[in-house]
Amino acid sequence: MTLRRLNASLLSPLLAFPLAWAFGALLSQVPLLNAQGSWPTEMIAVVVAVPLAFVAGALIGEGIAAAGTRLRGARVETLISERTFRRLLMAIVAIGLLEVAHQFAKAGTIPLLSGSIDDARFSQGGPTVVITDLLTVAAIIALTKPRDLFAREARFELAIATIAIGSFGLQGGRGSVVLPIVVAILARWLYWGRPSPYVLTGGAVLAVLAISAGFFLRVYQHPMTPFEAELFGEILPPLPFFLKPLVPVYLAITTNFLALKGVIGHFPTVAPYGHGVYDAVALDNFISGTKHIGDISALTTPPWVTSTVAGPLWADGGFAWIVPGIALTGIAAGGAYAAAIRTCSFRWAMAAAYLFFLAMFGLYTNLWTQQIDWLIVVPLLIVFGAIAENPDDPPGLTGRILGKIRAMQASRTTPEAPARRALGSDTDDGGGARPPRSYRAAAIAGVAAIAVLLVAGLAIQATLPDPYPVSSVKRLPASVASAEAIMTDGDHPGENSLLWWVDVDGEEVTVRAIDPSRLDDGLAIEESFRLAGAASASFDVGRWPPLRSTALFISRQRGNNTETIVRDTERNEVHARLTSTVAPPLPGASRDLTVATWAGLERPDLIIIDRNDEDARVRIRVLSGMSGFKRQLLATTLPFRGLAPSEWSLDVGSVAAGESGDELKNPIYRADIALVQKDPDRAHANLKVMLGEEGYEGFAFQRDLDIPGTVAPGSVFMLGTEKGATSLYQVLPHTPRGPLLRVFSIEPPTGLL
Numbered sequence: 001m002t003l004r005r006l007n008a009s010l011l012s013p014l015l016a017f018p019l020a021w022a023f024g025a026l027l028s029q030v031p032l033l034n035a036q037g038s039w040p041t042e043m044i045a046v047v048v049a050v051p052l053a054f055v056a057g058a059l060i061g062e063g064i065a066a067a068g069t070r071l072r073g074a075r076v077e078t079l080i081s082e083r084t085f086r087r088l089l090m091a092i093v094a095i096g097l098l099e100v101a102h103q104f105a106k107a108g109t110i111p112l113l114s115g116s117i118d119d120a121r122f123s124q125g126g127p128t129v130v131i132t133d134l135l136t137v138a139a140i141i142a143l144t145k146p147r148d149l150f151a152r153e154a155r156f157e158l159a160i161a162t163i164a165i166g167s168f169g170l171q172g173g174r175g176s177v178v179l180p181i182v183v184a185i186l187a188r189w190l191y192w193g194r195p196s197p198y199v200l201t202g203g204a205v206l207a208v209l210a211i212s213a214g215f216f217l218r219v220y221q222h223p224m225t226p227f228e229a230e231l232f233g234e235i236l237p238p239l240p241f242f243l244k245p246l247v248p249v250y251l252a253i254t255t256n257f258l259a260l261k262g263v264i265g266h267f268p269t270v271a272p273y274g275h276g277v278y279d280a281v282a283l284d285n286f287i288s289g290t291k292h293i294g295d296i297s298a299l300t301t302p303p304w305v306t307s308t309v310a311g312p313l314w315a316d317g318g319f320a321w322i323v324p325g326i327a328l329t330g331i332a333a334g335g336a337y338a339a340a341i342r343t344c345s346f347r348w349a350m351a352a353a354y355l356f357f358l359a360m361f362g363l364y365t366n367l368w369t370q371q372i373d374w375l376i377v378v379p380l381l382i383v384f385g386a387i388a389e390n391p392d393d394p395p396g397l398t399g400r401i402l403g404k405i406r407a408m409q410a411s412r413t414t415p416e417a418p419a420r421r422a423l424g425s426d427t428d429d430g431g432g433a434r435p436p437r438s439y440r441a442a443a444i445a446g447v448a449a450i451a452v453l454l455v456a457g458l459a460i461q462a463t464l465p466d467p468y469p470v471s472s473v474k475r476l477p478a479s480v481a482s483a484e485a486i487m488t489d490g491d492h493p494g495e496n497s498l499l500w501w502v503d504v505d506g507e508e509v510t511v512r513a514i515d516p517s518r519l520d521d522g523l524a525i526e527e528s529f530r531l532a533g534a535a536s537a538s539f540d541v542g543r544w545p546p547l548r549s550t551a552l553f554i555s556r557q558r559g560n561n562t563e564t565i566v567r568d569t570e571r572n573e574v575h576a577r578l579t580s581t582v583a584p585p586l587p588g589a590s591r592d593l594t595v596a597t598w599a600g601l602e603r604p605d606l607i608i609i610d611r612n613d614e615d616a617r618v619r620i621r622v623l624s625g626m627s628g629f630k631r632q633l634l635a636t637t638l639p640f641r642g643l644a645p646s647e648w649s650l651d652v653g654s655v656a657a658g659e660s661g662d663e664l665k666n667p668i669y670r671a672d673i674a675l676v677q678k679d680p681d682r683a684h685a686n687l688k689v690m691l692g693e694e695g696y697e698g699f700a701f702q703r704d705l706d707i708p709g710t711v712a713p714g715s716v717f718m719l720g721t722e723k724g725a726t727s728l729y730q731v732l733p734h735t736p737r738g739p740l741l742r743v744f745s746i747e748p749p750t751g752l753l
Contacts, residue, residue: 040264565578607621
């Protein structure tokens with residue numbers, strides 16, 4: 001059998017996986033979601049490398065299978081008696097059901113019948129849960145062996161499969177229910193021949209309808225969450241009616257690439273590579289310290305958490321893990337398929353169908369590393385399949401192992417008796433003649449392709465950005481050490497921002513400012529005034545026309561109102577008092593009050609951010625400066641909870657200076673949000689930026705800072721400017737050398753003429 005003829009079927013992983021992957025990648029270029037956008041170079045390189053690495057691995061696997069199997073022209077019939085076969089099924093199903101009962105006892109309920117299916121489902125687990133894989137094996141074997149599955153003679157096998165699959169349904173699983181059914185269909189195709197086109201078409205239509213119905217049933221339960229609001233308010237209304245049922249299928253494919261993009265952007269610029277912790281998650285019952293890549297995606301691309309087969313591989317080491325990891329999946333899937341086609345055997349048909357399913361599921365997630373089951377199910381399918389083919393003398397490795405066991409038993413009872421030969425005789429599929437040269441050439445080409453992909457991928461990976469460097473370190477006045485608030489006017493890009501700090505002593509408030517680029521000139525501003533309730537006030541600086549100097553904004557909560565005092569720092573006097581109807585934050589939540597440009601008009605706006613609430617998303621409101629902070633311009637939530645001040649530093653101002661609006665003559669520079677993550681478990685602190693012109697819908701970019709994740713206590717991060725370029729300031733009030741200012745260059749300095 002030539003290599004071309006071998007892969008002429010749609011069941012060839014070498015053909016099916018690249019086609020499906022390319023379809024998903026191209027479909028992702030038709031964006032429906034606001035979060036979808038252009039792909040960076042690294043994402044494009046990964047999307048191209050994955051199918052190439054898979055094909056290279058599949059060629060190697062098919063070459064190995066061709067060398068290790070004998071080509072047959074007819075299907076290998078199963079010789080096991082019906083009585084023995086059914087006893088075998090009953091035995092493995094009984095063991096599997098006992099473990100299901102153990103899982104129900106551990107969860108304290110039957111998940112499907114519990115009040116919270118997800119809570120009950122995830123309370124199951126433990127090392128013994130792998131015993132339930134016997135139910136998967138039993139269902140696949142029972143649904144594959146009968147020639148006519150719906151004949152009267154096959155009712156027992158159907159009943160066994162129904163019991164096994166039904167127990168998975170009671171556990172609240174979806175994938176575990178679908179897997180044996182789909183694998184059995186593929187195995188029957190490989191073993192008994194291609195099903196009727198009507199059956200395939202009908203099955204595909206039913207699958208699409210089931211996905212669509214299940215999807216809309218879930219999203220209609222909570223239509224006001226961010227994704228559902230976008231779906232019902234923006235995506236579905238303009239679509240023709242006949243396309244709307246296909247939206248769930250579109251999302252099921254393309255959102256995985258969206259999550260993969262987030263993972264690629266997160267590693268290694270945001271977090272260091274895991275070096276195995278993300279791909280070892282299937283072994284979390286046996287190995288401590290493993291992590292689930294879905295937890296990262298829940299932060300970067302919520303609510304989309306499945307990042308294709310490449311997600312955890314990239315998280316653990318980039319191309320150094322992706323290329324060999326995807327190649328190994330190709331070797332397994334391609335080798336099993338070639339063995340199934342060449343031997344026409346029952347056992348290899350089931351194993352190949354199972355591995356084909358895992359490979360194609362790579363468009364969704366990496367079952368090879370996220371679940372350990374395939375390491376158990378595949379050998380069991382081969383062993384039980386070999387016994388079904390010939391229980392007296394099983395073919396292949398199963399027969400050789402059983403032969404050695406029988407020989408050892410025979411030697412103990414009758415030492416003079418010759419050992420029974422267990423080569424599987426006529427049904428053994430050991431290698432015969434050497435495979436055609438095309439197989440050997442293809443395998444060699446696959447090895448060469450993997451080497452080229454690895455070298456090219458590592459070269460691209462070497463271009464990933466390093467952490468933002470510290471461009472300068474400057475000593476600040478001693479009074480910074482006792483400051484109540486430290487701030488800049490980072491609202492307008494390209495200006496040398498003064499560094500401001502406020503000291504509060506009872507009702508005495510002292511305001512100071514210094515130009516970090518001219519520290520030798522001393523303080524630019526130093527003035528004092530009295531303010532009742534100063535200890536509970538929030539401070540910020542910014543522009544406020546018609547004032548010529550920078551204004552100091554003092555905000556205080558007055559019952560259900562927020563009072564903002566605008567002080568003229570040139571005359572050291574109150575310029576205006578503004579009252580806004582803003583209730584206090586919820587108990588336990590933290591509030592950031594800052595003045596920055598949102599509407600792009602003459603005066604900046606009041607931006608209110610409520611965070612550190614574990615039960616609610618971070619909330620943002622913008623009140624118009626032109627209305628005296630009375631009219632609301634924006635009310636939205638960020639796609640995550642938390643942002644505790646102890647773990648996250650927050651500042652509002654201009655980072656990317658992006659323009660918004662149609663009037664290019666009057667560009668609107670909407671204020672951005674700069675977050676700095678302070679995590680002692682990370683190698684570096686990390687800067688994340690959410691752009692104002694994008695409505696703070698997600699992280700526009702994120703990158704490490706060249707300082708440890710264990711940030712010095714009391715340090716404050718804020719937006720600033722150095723040499724005409726936007727920078728990030730870190731003020732360290734307490735060091736042995738006194739207060740210090742670190743400046744991080746986040747864009748190249750402006751040139752000189």
